[in-house]
Amino acid sequence: MNIIVCIKQVPDPEGPQECFLIKPETMRVEPRGIPPVLSLFDENALEAALRIKDVYKDEVKITVVSIGKKISNAVLQKALAVGADELVKVEGETFDSACLDSFATATAIVASIRKLGAYDLILAGRQSADCNAGQVGIFLAGLLGIPAVTLARKVVVQGAHVVVERLLSSGYEKVRTLLPAVVIVSNEAGEMRYPTMIQRMEAKKKPVKTWDAQDIGFEGATLNRLVLRRFFAPEMRQGQCRLIDGETLAEAGRNLAQRLRRDGVI
Amino acid sequence: MNRDSAVLVFLELGSDNAVLPVSLECITAGRKLADALQGWLFGLIMGSSVGGAADHARHCGLDRLYTLDCPLLGVYHPETYCPAFLRACDETNPHFILMGDTLASADLAPRAAFALDTGLITDCVGFEADRSGVCFIKPVYSSNVMAAYTMKTKPYLVTIRSGTEDPAQRQHDKGAEVVALAVEIGESTLMVEVLERVLDEQEGPRLTSSSIIVSGGRGVGGPEGFAVLRELARVLNAAVGASRPPVDLGWVPPKAQVGQTGEKVGPSVYVAIGISGATQHLAGMSASRTIVAINKDPAANIFKVADYGVVGNQEQVVPAFTEVLKEILP
The missing domain is CATH 3.40.50.1220 (TPP-binding domain)
Structure with missing residues (x-):
C-alpha cells in the first residue's frame, strides 16, 4: 500500500509578529529569526499515515512529497525520522509559496504524484500554517478524479476501503470510500510522534529525491486563479483596557459584573 | 441593476434548521458588495423543510431568495450539496459567491471552486471595492500578516469569517421573492458512504452560534x-x-x-x-x-x-x- 503525505515547510507560525517581515516591493513575507517547521496539520496527516503503518507494518510505504522554493533537509528529515520511508522534494523558484495559489500548487503536487506512480491513499493537512487557504487537498482529488474526504480525525484502511471519522460541528460521522482516495486531516487526528535518537540517525540513510519544475513538467504561476495584490500589517486590535479593581479580588469580580451591565455589554 | 454582477450568498442552516449567524453576516457583506457594484443580491438556502428559515431570510434585505428543499439535503454530504449548489449557481449566474467560513464550507467551497473552474479566497475578514475591482482581505501567516487578493476567474468564491460584519436583521418589509429550485439528486451514486453519525449531546450554546x-x-x-x-x-x-x-x-x-x-x-x-x-x-x-x-x-x-x-x-x-x-x- 502506497501512502503519499503532502507536507509543506512553513516559517514557525508561533513566531512573534515582528518576525514576519513584509516586503512590499517584492510582495513577499520574509521570516526573520524564526526556523522553518513542518506545517502543523501536515504533521497530523503524517501521524495518520504512521498509525496505518503501525497496523500494516512493511506492507505500507509512506512517501512524503514537499513542494517549495527551498526545502530544508533538516526540517523534512523529521518526517523520515518519525517513520516515513521516502522523501520527494520538489524545489525551485517556481514553487515559491507566495507565487502559487492553491490550484497551481495542487497541479504541481499532482504532477509529482503522477511521476511517482502508484498511490493508494493521499493524505494532506486541512490548511497550511502560512497561506491558510484550505483548498489543496480537495483540488488534488479533483485533478486526480478520486474521492476526497475532509476534516478527518481518524483514518483506518479496511481492505479496499478507507474508513474516516470526519468532524461535524456537532460531533462526527464515520464514512467509507474506495481507495484510491484523498483524505484531508485535522488536528484531532493526533499530534505527530517524537522520533527516537536511533530513528533520527537512520533517517539520514533514507532515500531522498529532488525534482525541479522541469522534472515534473510544471508550467508555474500561469495556472493561478488568484492574484495577490499586497501584503500589509494587521491593525492590532487596540482595546483601551479598562482595568476594574476592588478592595479584594472578589470585589473586583463583583465590580466587573456591575460595570459590564452598566455599559450595556451584557 | 446589473445582471452581470449578481452576488449570491449561501445561507447555511444550523442543526436547528435556522440560518447561521455567520450567514446573516454574509448578507450584510453581500449587500455592501451588491450596492458597490449596483448588482442584485441573491440568497440561497439548501436543506430539508427550509420554510421557516426562508421566511426569516427573505426579510433580511435580499433581492431574491432561492431555495433547494429536498430530504436528501437535510444533512451535509458533499455529493448531494455540491451538485445542488452548482445548480443554483447555474440559475443565478453570480459574479460573487459568499459563504460563512464554517466546517461545511471548508468542504463545499473548494469542491465548488474546482467544479466552477474558479478561484477561492477563504477566511476573509473584509473587502475593498474600487474602480479597479474588488479585493478580499484575509489573515495569513497565523494572522501576523494580512493579504489582499483579487481573482482572474469568475465567479469570485469567498468564505467570510464569523465576526466580520453585523448579522443582517429581519426587517418589516414585504420580503424578497422566493424561488424554489428543483434538483435531482440520487443517493445510489454516492462514492462516499456514511456509515454512522455520532452527535455529541452538548449542553448549552455552541461556539459558532453563541453571542x-x-x-x-x-x-x-x-x-x-x-x-x-x-x-x-x-x-x-x-x-x-x-x-x-x-x-x-x-x-x-x-x-x-x-x-x-x-x-x-x-x-x-x-x-x-x-x-x-x-x-x-x-x-x-x-x-x-x-x-x-x-x-x-x-x-x-x-x-x-x-x-x-x-x-x-x-x-x-x-x-x-x-x-x-x-x-x-x-
Missing part, C-alpha cells in the same frame, strides 16, 4: 477550574471555549478550541479567563465585539486587546463575578 463565549486557558488550572467557567457560562447563556493548552492537556474536548487551529469566533462578548493571549489564540477571537480578560499576570498579552480587565487569580474573581451576574441578569 457570548466564556473561554479558559492554562491559568484555569484544570478540569475543576472549567467547572467554575461552565457555571459562569450557564448564567450568561454562553458557550464554553478554550485556548490550546487546556485542549492539549485534555481538560476540555478539542472542539472547544478557539484560535488559529481551532474555531474562529466573533461573538459580541468574549470572556477570556486565565488566557495569556498567544498570537495563535488571538487569531481566533480578536473579531469579538467586546473582550473581557481575567488574568493574574498584569503583563499578559490578552490585556493589550481586551476592553475590560481584572488582574487577579480567577479562582477568587470568577465566583464573585458569577454571583453578581446571577442577581442582575434578567
Whole structure:
C-alpha cells in the first residue's frame, strides 16, 4: 500500500509578529529569526499515515512529497525520522509559496504524484500554517478524479476501503470510500510522534529525491486563479483596557459584573 | 441593476434548521458588495423543510431568495450539496459567491471552486471595492500578516469569517421573492458512504452560534477550574471555549478550541479567563465585539486587546463575578 503525505515547510507560525517581515516591493513575507517547521496539520496527516503503518507494518510505504522554493533537509528529515520511508522534494523558484495559489500548487503536487506512480491513499493537512487557504487537498482529488474526504480525525484502511471519522460541528460521522482516495486531516487526528535518537540517525540513510519544475513538467504561476495584490500589517486590535479593581479580588469580580451591565455589554 | 454582477450568498442552516449567524453576516457583506457594484443580491438556502428559515431570510434585505428543499439535503454530504449548489449557481449566474467560513464550507467551497473552474479566497475578514475591482482581505501567516487578493476567474468564491460584519436583521418589509429550485439528486451514486453519525449531546450554546463565549486557558488550572467557567457560562447563556493548552492537556474536548487551529469566533462578548493571549489564540477571537480578560499576570498579552480587565487569580474573581451576574441578569 502506497501512502503519499503532502507536507509543506512553513516559517514557525508561533513566531512573534515582528518576525514576519513584509516586503512590499517584492510582495513577499520574509521570516526573520524564526526556523522553518513542518506545517502543523501536515504533521497530523503524517501521524495518520504512521498509525496505518503501525497496523500494516512493511506492507505500507509512506512517501512524503514537499513542494517549495527551498526545502530544508533538516526540517523534512523529521518526517523520515518519525517513520516515513521516502522523501520527494520538489524545489525551485517556481514553487515559491507566495507565487502559487492553491490550484497551481495542487497541479504541481499532482504532477509529482503522477511521476511517482502508484498511490493508494493521499493524505494532506486541512490548511497550511502560512497561506491558510484550505483548498489543496480537495483540488488534488479533483485533478486526480478520486474521492476526497475532509476534516478527518481518524483514518483506518479496511481492505479496499478507507474508513474516516470526519468532524461535524456537532460531533462526527464515520464514512467509507474506495481507495484510491484523498483524505484531508485535522488536528484531532493526533499530534505527530517524537522520533527516537536511533530513528533520527537512520533517517539520514533514507532515500531522498529532488525534482525541479522541469522534472515534473510544471508550467508555474500561469495556472493561478488568484492574484495577490499586497501584503500589509494587521491593525492590532487596540482595546483601551479598562482595568476594574476592588478592595479584594472578589470585589473586583463583583465590580466587573456591575460595570459590564452598566455599559450595556451584557 | 446589473445582471452581470449578481452576488449570491449561501445561507447555511444550523442543526436547528435556522440560518447561521455567520450567514446573516454574509448578507450584510453581500449587500455592501451588491450596492458597490449596483448588482442584485441573491440568497440561497439548501436543506430539508427550509420554510421557516426562508421566511426569516427573505426579510433580511435580499433581492431574491432561492431555495433547494429536498430530504436528501437535510444533512451535509458533499455529493448531494455540491451538485445542488452548482445548480443554483447555474440559475443565478453570480459574479460573487459568499459563504460563512464554517466546517461545511471548508468542504463545499473548494469542491465548488474546482467544479466552477474558479478561484477561492477563504477566511476573509473584509473587502475593498474600487474602480479597479474588488479585493478580499484575509489573515495569513497565523494572522501576523494580512493579504489582499483579487481573482482572474469568475465567479469570485469567498468564505467570510464569523465576526466580520453585523448579522443582517429581519426587517418589516414585504420580503424578497422566493424561488424554489428543483434538483435531482440520487443517493445510489454516492462514492462516499456514511456509515454512522455520532452527535455529541452538548449542553448549552455552541461556539459558532453563541453571542457570548466564556473561554479558559492554562491559568484555569484544570478540569475543576472549567467547572467554575461552565457555571459562569450557564448564567450568561454562553458557550464554553478554550485556548490550546487546556485542549492539549485534555481538560476540555478539542472542539472547544478557539484560535488559529481551532474555531474562529466573533461573538459580541468574549470572556477570556486565565488566557495569556498567544498570537495563535488571538487569531481566533480578536473579531469579538467586546473582550473581557481575567488574568493574574498584569503583563499578559490578552490585556493589550481586551476592553475590560481584572488582574487577579480567577479562582477568587470568577465566583464573585458569577454571583453578581446571577442577581442582575434578567
